[in-house]
Each structure stands twice: as C-alpha cells, then as structure tokens.
Amino acid sequence: MIPRVAGTPGLGHTDGVTGPRSAVVVNPAKAPADLRADVERRLAEAGWPKPSWHETTPEDPGRGQAREAKEAGAELIFVCGGDGTVMGVVTALAGTDVALAVLPAGTGNLLAANLGMNGDPMTGVQVALEGGRRRIDVGVAGDQCFAVMAGMGFDAQMLAGTSERAKKRWGWLAYVIGGFKHLRDRPMRARIVLDGGPPMPRRPRTVIVGNVGRLQGGVRLLSQADPADGKLDVAILSPNTLGHWAGLAWAVLRRRERVPLMETYTAERVEIFTRRTEPRQLDGDLIEPGRSLKITIKPRALLLCVPLPDSDPDLAYDVKAAARRASS
Numbered sequence: 001m002i003p004r005v006a007g008t009p010g011l012g013h014t015d016g017v018t019g020p021r022s023a024v025v026v027n028p029a030k031a032p033a034d035l036r037a038d039v040e041r042r043l044a045e046a047g048w049p050k051p052s053w054h055e056t057t058p059e060d061p062g063r064g065q066a067r068e069a070k071e072a073g074a075e076l077i078f079v080c081g082g083d084g085t086v087m088g089v090v091t092a093l094a095g096t097d098v099a100l101a102v103l104p105a106g107t108g109n110l111l112a113a114n115l116g117m118n119g120d121p122m123t124g125v126q127v128a129l130e131g132g133r134r135r136i137d138v139g140v141a142g143d144q145c146f147a148v149m150a151g152m153g154f155d156a157q158m159l160a161g162t163s164e165r166a167k168k169r170w171g172w173l174a175y176v177i178g179g180f181k182h183l184r185d186r187p188m189r190a191r192i193v194l195d196g197g198p199p200m201p202r203r204p205r206t207v208i209v210g211n212v213g214r215l216q217g218g219v220r221l222l223s224q225a226d227p228a229d230g231k232l233d234v235a236i237l238s239p240n241t242l243g244h245w246a247g248l249a250w251a252v253l254r255r256r257e258r259v260p261l262m263e264t265y266t267a268e269r270v271e272i273f274t275r276r277t278e279p280r281q282l283d284g285d286l287i288e289p290g291r292s293l294k295i296t297i298k299p300r301a302l303l304l305c306v307p308l309p310d311s312d313p314d315l316a317y318d319v320k321a322a323a324r325r326a327s328s
Contacts, residue, residue: 019043019046019047019048019049019129020048020075020076020099021049021051021073021074021075021076022043022048022049022051022052022074022075022076022077022078022128023051023052023053023054023066023069023072023074023076023077023078024036024039024051024052024053024054024077024078024079024080024103025054025056025062025065025066025069025077025078025079025080025081025085025088025089026053026054026055026056026079026080026081026085026103027055027056027061027062027080027081027082027085027105028055028056030080030081030082030085030105031080031081031103031105031121032105032121035080035103035121036053038121038122038125039051039078039103039121039122039125042122042125042126042129043125043129046129048129051074051078052069052072052074054066054068054069056081056085056088060088061081061084061085061087061088062079062081062084062085062086062087062088062089062092063088063089063091063092064088064092065088065089066079066088066089066092066093067092070092070093070096070098074098075097075098075099076098076099076100076101076128076305077089077093077098077099077100077101078101078102078103078124078125078128079100079101079102079103080103080105080121080124081105082105082109082285083109083110083111083283083284083285084283084285086102086109086111086112086147086283087144087145087146087147087282087283087285090111090138090145090146090147090283090302091143091144091145093302093303094138094140094145094298094301094302095298095301096303097303098303099128099133099303099304099305100302100303100304100305101124101125101127101128101305102115102117102124102305103121103122103124103125104117104119104120104121104123104124105121109284110148110149110214110215110283110284111147111148111283112124113214113215114148114212114213114214115127115306115307116307117307124305127305127306127307128305130307130308131308132305132306132307132308133303133304133305133306134228134303134304134306135228135300135301135302135303135304136211136227136228136300136301136302136304137211137227137228137229137230137231137232137297137298137299137300137301137302138211138297138298138301138302139209139211139232139282139295139296139297139298140295140296140297140298141282141287141293141294141295142294144282144287145298145301145302146211146282146283147211147212147227147283147302147304148210148211148212148283148284149208149209149210149211149212149222149283150208150209150210150280150281150282150283150293150295151206151207151208151209151280151281152188152190152206152207152272152274152278152279152280152281152293153188153204153205153206153207153278153279154182154185154205154206154237155206155208155281156206156278156279156280156281156286156289157182157185157279158182159279159281159284159285159286160279160286183242183245184242185205187203187204187205187238187240188202188203188204188205188206188207188274188275188276188278189201189203189274189275189276190202190203190204190207190272190273190274190275191272191273191274192207192234192236192270192271192272192273193270193271193272193273194234194265194267194269194270194271195267195268195269196269199273202236202238203238204236204237204238205237205238205239205240206237207234207235207236207237207272207293208221208222208234208235208237209232209233209234209270209293209295210222210225210232210233210234210235211225211227211232211233211297212225212227213225213233219252219253220252220255221235221252222235222264223255223257224264224266228299228300230268230297230299230300231266231267231268231297232266232267232268232270232295232297233264233265233266234264234265234266234267234270235262235263235264236262236263236264236265237261237262238261238262238263239261244260244261247260247261248260248261248262268296268297269294269295269296269297270293270294270295270296271292271293271294271295272292272293272294273291273292274291274292275291276291277289277290277291278290278291280293
C-alpha cells in the first residue's frame with residue numbers, strides 16, 4: 001500500500017476559483033459511459049473549474065494526451081483507463097509538479113490497487129479533492145516510466161495468456177487462470193546485474209522489479225517495498241515444479257517473512273540479460289519481448305494524489321466511505 005499523507009496546499013488560484021486547473025486523460029473503451037458528467041458535476045460542487053478532456057487512441061494510450069494537457073496549463077491530471085494508459089500518463093508527468101489522480105478502471109490498474117482503490121472511478125475524484133499528495137519514485141525502462149513494477153518471464157507470460165474476454169468475466173482472477181498454462185515452461189537462463197556489480201547467473205522463472213509491493217487481488221509480493229526510498233526492490237523467483245509453485249504461492253499469501261525459491265534485493269539500477277527472447281511487462285502492460293531489461297530509478301519524480309489517513313493508519317483505504325463522501 002502506498003502510505004497516505006496529509007493534504008497539500010498550494011494548488012489553488014487567486015482568481016476566485018478554489019480548485020486547480022485539471023484535465024482528464026481517458027481510455028473511452030475502459031471508462032463508464034457517465035464518467036464525464038459525474039466528474040464534472042463533482043468538481044463543480046467542490047468549486048473546481050471544468051476539466052479538459054483528452055481521449056486516448058490505439059496509437060497513443062495516454063502519454064501524448066497528458067503532455068498536451070500539461071502544456072495547456074493543467075495542474076492536476078486525472079487518468080481513467082487500464083495499466084497502459086496510467087503508465088503513459090506517469091511517463092509524461094514524471095519530473096514535473098503536475099499531480100496525478102487515478103480514476104480506477106479496467107481489470108488491472110496496479111497503481112489503483114496499491115492505493116487501495118479497486119472500485120468506482122469517483123473514488124479517485126474524492127481522493128484528489130481531499131488533498132492528499134505524496135511524491136513517489138518511478139522506475140525508468142528505455143523511454144518509459146512505471147510506478148508499480150516491471151518484470152521479465154512468467155509474470156509477462158501470464159499477462160499475454162489472459163484474454164480481454166476472460167478479464168471481463170473473471171476480473172483479476174483471469175490472470176491466475178492465464179498463468180496456469182505456463183507453470184511448467186522452461187526457466188530462463190539469465191544474468192542479473194545490480195548497481196553495476198558482478199553478474200549473478202540464475203535460472204529463474206521470472207524477475208520482478210518493484211517500486212511498490214502489491215499484485216492483483218491485494219497479494220503483497222515485496223513486503224519491504226517503499227515507493228519513496230530511492231530504491232527498486234528486486235524479486236528473483238525460481239520454482240521448477242508444481243510443488244515449488246504451490247509452496248511459493250502459499251508463503252506469499254500467508255505473508256511469510258521467508259518465501260521459498262524467491263531471492264530479494266534492493267538496487268538503484270537493475271539489468272537483466274537472458275539467453276533467449278523473453279516476454280516483458282511494465283506496470284502490467286506488455287511491451288516488446290526482448291533479451292534484456294534495463295531499469296533505473298528516478299527518485300521522488302511523481303506527485304501522486306493519495307488517500308488521506310484514516311483513524312487507523314494500518315487499515316486499507318475505505319473505498320465505500322470515499323464513494324459515500326463523493327456522492328454526498
């Protein structure tokens with residue numbers, strides 16, 4: 001879970017408008033039909049100006065639209081779509097003072113899951129209105145930035161094996177179903193280099209590089225991950241049999257301190273080299289398969305709208321309560 005912080009002032013105006021200039025980057029295939037009317041109504045009730053709207057396209061899932069909104073003066077950008085849309089907006093906003101607010105949509109949306117917001121997109125509007133802001137690190141792979149995690153191997157195979165139809169029917173469980181067909185695939189032959197150190201030869205099924213720790217369904221894989229510590233958390237998973245997979249999954253689900261057949265490290269620079277071409281993913285979105293994945297970190301680069309603290313800071317964000325506040 002991304003820790004919550006108190007509200008951050010300083011996004012208002014001096015021209016009688018109380019809220020910041022905002023924009024919405026939306027994937028029309030993922031968003032509810034009444035999203036625009038609901039968002040504009042709720043922002044108007046709060047005294048915010050009407051946001052500009054930018055629809056994604058198959059050619060540009062969000063990066064260009066977010067850059068356009070930023071250049072037009074947006075101080076806060078809402079994003080509504082799947083993981084690819086969120087990643088595109090993260091890439092455009094990393095290193096700027098423009099805040100990002102996630103409106104949960106789609107089956108994946110790992111960033112929303114780590115905020116505890118797997119529900120109504122209007123919950124994300126309420127989070128932005130309540131004013132919680134936190135600067136978090138982002139990972140960088142090539143010319144793309146990610147906020148949650150990247151991976152090479154089985155995790156990307158699982159994404160590739162999950163159809164849109166299955167995701168609509170089963171939700172996040174569709175990814176688990178999609179992964180079963182790859183449980184007995186051959187391991188990778190890999191060399192992993194952390195912060196320029198000596199290569200670590202391994203035969204893993206997957207290597208995951210995380211900024212935060214939660215997977216779909218609330219499963220915490222990287223228990224020590226902190227999105228603002230200037231470090232990437234690395235998990236090398238090396239199960240070879242169905243029994244190995246079962247033992248690893250059980251330990252992760254039970255949140256055991258030690259997980260069998262999983263090594264963990266932290267680093268600022270991670271390089272993965274493989275003997276053959278392997279599937280790869282960034283923030284739950286597939287990228288072109290390759291024989292390497294090189295990742296660095298950009299510390300505190302993203303200003304993110306986060307839920308305010310509840311009475312018990314160890315509790316997940318109360319999505320239903322936020323939805324009630326959004327409709328009141």
